[in-house]
Amino acid sequence: MSNIRHALSVKxxxxxxxxxxxxxSAADMAEESGVRGCMVIKPWGYGIWERIQRLMDDRIKATGHDNCYFPIFIPLSNFEREAAHVEGFAKEMAVVTHHRLIADGKGGLIPDPEAKLEEPLVVRPTSETIIGDAMARWIQSWRDLPLLTNQWANVVRWEMRTRMFLRTSEFLWQEGHTAHENAADAQEHTLRMLEVYRACAEDDLAMPVIAGEKPENERFPGAVETWSIEAMMQDGKALQAGTSHYLGTNFAKASGIQYQDREGGQQYCHTTSWGVSTRLIGGVIMTHGDDDGLRVPPAIAPHQVVILPMLRDQPEDAALLEYCEALRASISSQFALGEKIRVLLDRKPGKAATKRWDWVRKGAPVIIEVGGRDMESKVVSLLRRDRLWAENGKPDFATPSRDEAAAAMPAMLGDIQQSLFNEAAQRRDANITRDVTTMDALAAFYADNQRYPGWVEVQWSRPTGAALDAVVEKLKALKLTVRNVPLGAMPADGACIFTGEPAVERIYVARSY
RNA sequence: CGGGGAGUGGCGCAGCCUGGUAGCGCAUCUGUUUUGGGAACAGAGGGUCGCAGGUUCGAAUCCUGUCUCCCCGACCA
Known part of the structure; x- marks a missing residue:
C-alpha cells in the first residue's frame, strides 16, 4: 500500500x-482571477456545473416551474423594502454609483463625478425583492396562483473570507421564487423543493444529505422557515448544500404581491424561495475526492469514459485510432443513467500514460487505454476511477475484449455512481454519534476528535429567542453549530442537552463550512 | 475586518538577513535513443522577481503604501 505513488502531492x-x-488546480477545474473572491471556472469545472445545471433544471421544470431572467442590478429603494432582508445583506453588498469613467489626468481612469447615478444600484445578492416587484405586477387573481418561477444567474456577496467554490464573492446558482394562495400551499412547496434538492444531491451528485429545518438563528433574512440539505465532508465538517425558504407574507407585504380571492377580497401571497449554487461542486470535491484527485460521479461527469490511444507517431497509429473510434461509437450509442453515454476519444498528442494521470486527477469515471497489442488481441485496458489501485500498488487494469468493454459500460457507469454514493453514505453514517447527552460529553467528544469529529445527534427543547442565543454561544465555544432538525427522525425521548428540559426533537450538531 | 504566513518563467521552490540587473526541479520545445505503462540523454525557449512610490551610482534584496492568495478568528442564504 505504501508504495503507491499518488497523483497528488498532498494527502x-x-x-x-x-x-x-x-x-x-490538479483537476484543472478553476483558478484565481486577480479579483478578490472571484474565480475563473475552467472547462472541466464548468462542464461539471453544466451537468448539474442540466439535471437540476430538468427537475425544476418537472415540478412545474418556468425559467426567467431578472436584472443583475436592483434599485436601492427596491432592495430596502424588507427590513430583515436589508439587515441580513446590507454589509456585503456591491454598489454601482456611476455610469461613466473619465481620465484622471495621470493616465488613469476615475468615475466621472458628473455621471453619478441619481439612485445607486446594488448588484443582486439574491433576487427576492426585484422578483417580488414583478410578481406584484403579474399576479391579480387567485387564478394566477401558484406562480412558479426560477432563474439561473450569478449573484454577488462581498464575503470577508472566501474559498473556491465554497464561498466566493460572485457565484453561480439557481434561485426559485414562487407565490401561493396560503401558508399551507407555500409550506408544502418549500418542502417539495427541498426534496428535489435531496434527490439531485443523492441521485445525481451521489452526495448523501440530511434534509431538515434550520434553527431560528440560521434563517434566511426575511424568512419564516428555512430548510436545508446538509452533507458531510471527508473531514467530518458539514456543508449546507442547498436551502429552501418559506417566506410567509413578508416579501409579499414589502412588494405588494396581492391577489383577489374567490370571495373578491384582497389577500397577500405566501412566497417561497430556494437555491443551490456552484458550492455543490465544492461538496462533490470534498465528498468524492481522494488522494489521486477528483472522482466525478458519472451522472455529472462531462466525459464519462475517456479513451486513450497509445499513439507512437508511427504509421500504425491510423489503425489504432480506427480501432478506438469504433469503440467510441459503440459506447456512445448506448445509454447509462438515462442518457446517452458521453465518451471522449482523446486524440491529443502525448504519451498515454501521462494523459492517463491527467484524467485520473480530473476524475473521469472510466479510463480506457488502447495499445497496439490490445488491438491485436481485440481487447482494451480499462481502469475504473472509483477503484484505482490493485493490491500490488499498481493501477488496477482490467482487460476485457473491446466488445465486452462496450457492452459493460451502461452497467459499469451505474455501478460507479452507486458505489460512490454508498461509500459516502457509509462514511457519513459511521461518523454520526448519538450517545452524547451532556455538554461535558459533547466538549470531550470534540476535544478528542480533532481531525475527523463528524456530527453528533442530540436532543433539544427547541429554545427560541434569548434562550436559543445562549445555546448558540455555548456551541460557538466548541466551534459547533446546529445544522438542522432532520426530517423523519426518531421522536425525542430524553432531556435537552442544553437546558435539561424535556426534549422535543433531535438535531445535528457539527463543525461546518 | 483582526492576527499570522506568502506572492520570483505554466507549476513547486531557492536567492532577500550581509543591495552589484536571476537560479533549481518539474513541465514545454527540438533532436536522438527508447517504448505496455507517470522514459533516458543532449540542446533550447520562457521571468521588467504582485503593483506603485522611496532610499541608492545600482533594488528580487532595504523603506513606505497598496493589491491578491493561504491559515486562524469574527462574519456568513
Missing part, C-alpha cells in the same frame, strides 16, 4: 485544506 489526512486546493 487528505495530512492537510485537508491544502488537499482541497490541490484538487481544484
Amino acid at each position: 487528505r489526512a495530512d492537510d485537508f485544506a491544502a488537499w482541497y486546493q490541490e484538487v481544484i
Whole structure:
C-alpha cells in the first residue's frame, strides 16, 4: 500500500485544506482571477456545473416551474423594502454609483463625478425583492396562483473570507421564487423543493444529505422557515448544500404581491424561495475526492469514459485510432443513467500514460487505454476511477475484449455512481454519534476528535429567542453549530442537552463550512 | 475586518538577513535513443522577481503604501 505513488502531492489526512486546493488546480477545474473572491471556472469545472445545471433544471421544470431572467442590478429603494432582508445583506453588498469613467489626468481612469447615478444600484445578492416587484405586477387573481418561477444567474456577496467554490464573492446558482394562495400551499412547496434538492444531491451528485429545518438563528433574512440539505465532508465538517425558504407574507407585504380571492377580497401571497449554487461542486470535491484527485460521479461527469490511444507517431497509429473510434461509437450509442453515454476519444498528442494521470486527477469515471497489442488481441485496458489501485500498488487494469468493454459500460457507469454514493453514505453514517447527552460529553467528544469529529445527534427543547442565543454561544465555544432538525427522525425521548428540559426533537450538531 | 504566513518563467521552490540587473526541479520545445505503462540523454525557449512610490551610482534584496492568495478568528442564504 505504501508504495503507491499518488497523483497528488498532498494527502487528505495530512492537510485537508491544502488537499482541497490541490484538487481544484490538479483537476484543472478553476483558478484565481486577480479579483478578490472571484474565480475563473475552467472547462472541466464548468462542464461539471453544466451537468448539474442540466439535471437540476430538468427537475425544476418537472415540478412545474418556468425559467426567467431578472436584472443583475436592483434599485436601492427596491432592495430596502424588507427590513430583515436589508439587515441580513446590507454589509456585503456591491454598489454601482456611476455610469461613466473619465481620465484622471495621470493616465488613469476615475468615475466621472458628473455621471453619478441619481439612485445607486446594488448588484443582486439574491433576487427576492426585484422578483417580488414583478410578481406584484403579474399576479391579480387567485387564478394566477401558484406562480412558479426560477432563474439561473450569478449573484454577488462581498464575503470577508472566501474559498473556491465554497464561498466566493460572485457565484453561480439557481434561485426559485414562487407565490401561493396560503401558508399551507407555500409550506408544502418549500418542502417539495427541498426534496428535489435531496434527490439531485443523492441521485445525481451521489452526495448523501440530511434534509431538515434550520434553527431560528440560521434563517434566511426575511424568512419564516428555512430548510436545508446538509452533507458531510471527508473531514467530518458539514456543508449546507442547498436551502429552501418559506417566506410567509413578508416579501409579499414589502412588494405588494396581492391577489383577489374567490370571495373578491384582497389577500397577500405566501412566497417561497430556494437555491443551490456552484458550492455543490465544492461538496462533490470534498465528498468524492481522494488522494489521486477528483472522482466525478458519472451522472455529472462531462466525459464519462475517456479513451486513450497509445499513439507512437508511427504509421500504425491510423489503425489504432480506427480501432478506438469504433469503440467510441459503440459506447456512445448506448445509454447509462438515462442518457446517452458521453465518451471522449482523446486524440491529443502525448504519451498515454501521462494523459492517463491527467484524467485520473480530473476524475473521469472510466479510463480506457488502447495499445497496439490490445488491438491485436481485440481487447482494451480499462481502469475504473472509483477503484484505482490493485493490491500490488499498481493501477488496477482490467482487460476485457473491446466488445465486452462496450457492452459493460451502461452497467459499469451505474455501478460507479452507486458505489460512490454508498461509500459516502457509509462514511457519513459511521461518523454520526448519538450517545452524547451532556455538554461535558459533547466538549470531550470534540476535544478528542480533532481531525475527523463528524456530527453528533442530540436532543433539544427547541429554545427560541434569548434562550436559543445562549445555546448558540455555548456551541460557538466548541466551534459547533446546529445544522438542522432532520426530517423523519426518531421522536425525542430524553432531556435537552442544553437546558435539561424535556426534549422535543433531535438535531445535528457539527463543525461546518 | 483582526492576527499570522506568502506572492520570483505554466507549476513547486531557492536567492532577500550581509543591495552589484536571476537560479533549481518539474513541465514545454527540438533532436536522438527508447517504448505496455507517470522514459533516458543532449540542446533550447520562457521571468521588467504582485503593483506603485522611496532610499541608492545600482533594488528580487532595504523603506513606505497598496493589491491578491493561504491559515486562524469574527462574519456568513
